[in-house]
Amino acid sequence: MAEVLVLVDHVDGAVRKPTLELLTLARRIGDPVAVHLGPNAAEAAKTLGEYGATRVLARDAAEFADYLVVPKVDALQAAYDAVSPAAVLVPSSTEGKEIAARLAVRIGSGIITDAVDLEAGDEGPVTTQSVFAAAYTTKSRVTKGTPVVTVKPNAVAPEAAAAAGAVEELAVSFGESASGTKVVSRTPRESTGRPELTEAAIVVSGGRGVNGAENFPVIEALADALGAAVGASRAAVDAGWYPHSHQVGQTGKTVSPQLYIAAGISGAIQHRAGMQTSKTIVAVNKDSEAPIFDLVDYGVVGDLFAVVPQLTEEVKTRKG
Amino acid sequence: MSLRIVVCVKYVPDAAGDRQFAEDLTTDREAVDGLLSELDEYAVEQALQIADEADDAEITVLTVGPEDAKDALRKALSMGADKAVHVEDDDLHGTDALGTSFVLAKAIEKTGYDLVVCGMASTDGTMGVLPAMLAERLGVPQVTLLSEVAVADGKVTGRRDGDVATEQLEAQLPAVVSVTDQSGEARYPSFKGIMAAKKKPVESLDLDDLDIEADEVGLEGAWTVVDEAAERPARSAGTVVKDEGEGGKQLAEYLAGQKFL
Ligand SMILES: Cc1cc2nc3c(=O)[nH]c(=O)nc-3n(C[C@H](O)[C@H](O)[C@H](O)COP(=O)(O)OP(=O)(O)OC[C@H]3O[C@@H](n4cnc5c(N)ncnc54)[C@H](O)[C@@H]3O)c2cc1C
Numbered sequence: 327m328a329e330v331l332v333l334v335d336h337v338d339g340a341v342r343k344p345t346l347e348l349l350t351l352a353r354r355i356g357d358p359v360a361v362h363l364g365p366n367a368a369e370a371a372k373t374l375g376e377y378g379a380t381r382v383l384a385r386d387a388a389e390f391a392d393y394l395v396v397p398k399v400d401a402l403q404a405a406y407d408a409v410s411p412a413a414v415l416v417p418s419s420t421e422g423k424e425i426a427a428r429l430a431v432r433i434g435s436g437i438i439t440d441a442v443d444l445e446a447g448d449e450g451p452v453t454t455q456s457v458f459a460a461a462y463t464t465k466s467r468v469t470k471g472t473p474v475v476t477v478k479p480n481a482v483a484p485e486a487a488a489a490a491g492a493v494e495e496l497a498v499s500f501g502e503s504a505s506g507t508k509v510v511s512r513t514p515r516e517s518t519g520r521p522e523l524t525e526a527a528i529v530v531s532g533g534r535g536v537n538g539a540e541n542f543p544v545i546e547a548l549a550d551a552l553g554a555a556v557g558a559s560r561a562a563v564d565a566g567w568y569p570h571s572h573q574v575g576q577t578g579k580t581v582s583p584q585l586y587i588a589a590g591i592s593g594a595i596q597h598r599a600g601m602q603t604s605k606t607i608v609a610v611n612k613d614s615e616a617p618i619f620d621l622v623d624y625g626v627v628g629d630l631f632a633v634v635p636q637l638t639e640e641v642k643t644r645k646g
Numbered sequence: 647m648s649l650r651i652v653v654c655v656k657y658v659p660d661a662a663g664d665r666q667f668a669e670d671l672t673t674d675r676e677a678v679d680g681l682l683s684e685l686d687e688y689a690v691e692q693a694l695q696i697a698d699e700a701d702d703a704e705i706t707v708l709t710v711g712p713e714d715a716k717d718a719l720r721k722a723l724s725m726g727a728d729k730a731v732h733v734e735d736d737d738l739h740g741t742d743a744l745g746t747s748f749v750l751a752k753a754i755e756k757t758g759y760d761l762v763v764c765g766m767a768s769t770d771g772t773m774g775v776l777p778a779m780l781a782e783r784l785g786v787p788q789v790t791l792l793s794e795v796a797v798a799d800g801k802v803t804g805r806r807d808g809d810v811a812t813e814q815l816e817a818q819l820p821a822v823v824s825v826t827d828q829s830g831e832a833r834y835p836s837f838k839g840i841m842a843a844k845k846k847p848v849e850s851l852d853l854d855d856l857d858i859e860a861d862e863v864g865l866e867g868a869w870t871v872v873d874e875a876a877e878r879p880a881r882s883a884g885t886v887v888k889d890e891g892e893g894g895k896q897l898a899e900y901l902a903g904q905k906f907l
């Protein structure tokens with residue numbers, strides 16, 4: 327069976343959930359071969375094997391942290407040359423998309439970004455995308471070269487399927503351009519202890535209606551009661567009430583959770599672009615005309631400062 | 647020596663309109679009015695600020711797009727760019743990201759550059775891949791997705807707020823940068839700017855001028871194809887209640903019914 331390359335997204339060897347989703351999708355079109363760049367490949371390989379990686383091509387090098395994007399492109403290209411895969415799957419993170427883009431140029435292959443599904447087809451893998459702020463769903467294919475596809479988080483539920491997950495050292499020679507952009511310093515984002523926004527099953531977001539950084543704990547309290555991640559509209563982020571890394575929407579994160587709760591958010595097209603594919607949508611807004619109500623499964627017209635705390639208390643009571 | 651800045655701007659259908667697909671499943675550019683992609687205004691703004699800081703700089707705005715894409719160039723010129731290049735050719739219809747990056751790279755090389763500035767993503771395609779592709783094709787460093795950028799002593803530096811960390815980046819010119827919508831509000835064109843823009847040169851280039859064959863671009867030359875585009879079914883109308891003091895409890899009841907609690 328043909329092999330499919332999957333670029334692993336991990337934090338020091340801890341494999342992130344979107345990678346397991348990629349492995350699950352990869353199995354629909356071939357045998358997944360994981361490419362692990364950075365430390366702790368052996369640890370990662372256990373998880374990768376559980377989810378179907380037949381092989382784990384691993385390489386650790388200082389270059390991956392010291393320079394932007396290109397060293398990883400060199401490595402992924404080396405894996406591509408070694409494996410001659412049927413397709414290359416990369417997580418749709420900002421970095422993932424850039425790696426995929428440069429690889430596509432190098433190997434002269436078509437690229438599809440932000441797939442939300444992928445299936446085998448007679449003429450190669452068929453991808454599903456959500457476009458125009460999720461107003462349309464498209465199906466696309468790569469027609470030239472080896473399909474390079476970036477896949478969004480939550481595209482599929484990860485399914486375990488034990489495979490060897492044998493670690494093999496990947497030989498990489500870094501080109502001249504690898505050291506072009508120096509990472510002078512890196513400040514890791516502090517963990518909030520809450521689920522990752524793009525991976526969470528439930529997201530609770532606050533907007534301009536939250537009316538101040540000092541009020542965001544109202545949103546956080548509900549999120550914590552539900553075990554949810556916290557999101558924010560751009561209006562709330564621009565006002566400095568919540569960090570940009572939590573922004574949901576066109577220029578923030580796209581989320582597709584089981585449940586999305588919007589509080590004090592009007593539902594502008596750019597916000598909808600980032601949450602419209604959520605399974606269940608709930609909103610609290612004091613304006614009954616707010617466009618967010620066009621999307622909801624359940625909406626409450628009211629003051630979020632009354633409704634949200636009451637909901638939080640009720641959730642806590644019911645969850646015991 | 648003058649710092650030559652090329653800003654890549656895209657003419658896109660207004661996101662506030664009812665965007666659609668044409669019969670050949672390319673983006674319908676007739677149904678909805680077009681404009682300069684809002685995310686590329688940030689690129690023009692940062693180019694203007696970089697030029698202000700430089701002893702001597704010249705900003706060229708560049709677009710690949712249909713006739714009407716001139717509107718996007720005019721807007722950028724009225725914000726303060728010096729001149730414009732419009733790559734326009736009927737054979738470009740349906741060009742995908744790889745093709746567009748190929749054409750842009752040729753046009754940038756022809757124009758001459760020290761710094762290429764892009765937006766973070768186009769508001770229609772939202773791929774966010776072109777800046778990386780351009781850097782690859784031009785063989786220069788990419789310093790992308792910056793929320794802060796500066797140029798000094800032949801180097802570009804900037805801050806990238808990534809998914810897991812904030813990074814401080816640095817590269818030698820020539821380089822390709824892209825800037826996010828966190829980089830600072832774009833200025834509005836002044837009346838004076840709008841008047842001045844009318845006299846600024848707009849150079850038109852076609853595929854011949856760039857030594858590109860028709861079959862290397864367009865729908866024919868594309869590396870990808872869209873087979874289907876379906877309007878997303880409208881969400882079935884939900885229940886909306888007015889809070890009469892029990893709104894939070896009613897909501898909890900709903901969530902429990904949906905097995906979230
Ligand atoms: C290129 C571009 C990219 C963009 N990207 C994004 C993006 O990624 N994400 C994003 O969110 N936006 C984005 N925007 C901005 C977007 O257009 C909207 O401006 C933004 O989403 C508005 O945020 P909001 O809903 O919080 O604020 P508003 O539109 O001001 O809405 C606030 C809502 O809160 C309600 N409210 C106020 N007080 C209360 C209360 N006490 N209780 C209950 N409800 C209350 C009001 O009725 C109102 O409906 C982008 C815009 C552009 C041009």
Ligand SMILES: Nc1ncnc2c1ncn2[C@@H]1O[C@H](COP(=O)(O)O)[C@@H](O)[C@H]1O
Binds near residue numbers: 683708743763
């Ligand atoms: N047709 C085009 N003409 C000029 N610049 C473009 C074009 N398409 C994309 N760009 C540039 O590339 C950036 C990223 O676009 P994209 O990868 O399409 O999301 C945009 O913000 C523009 O700066």
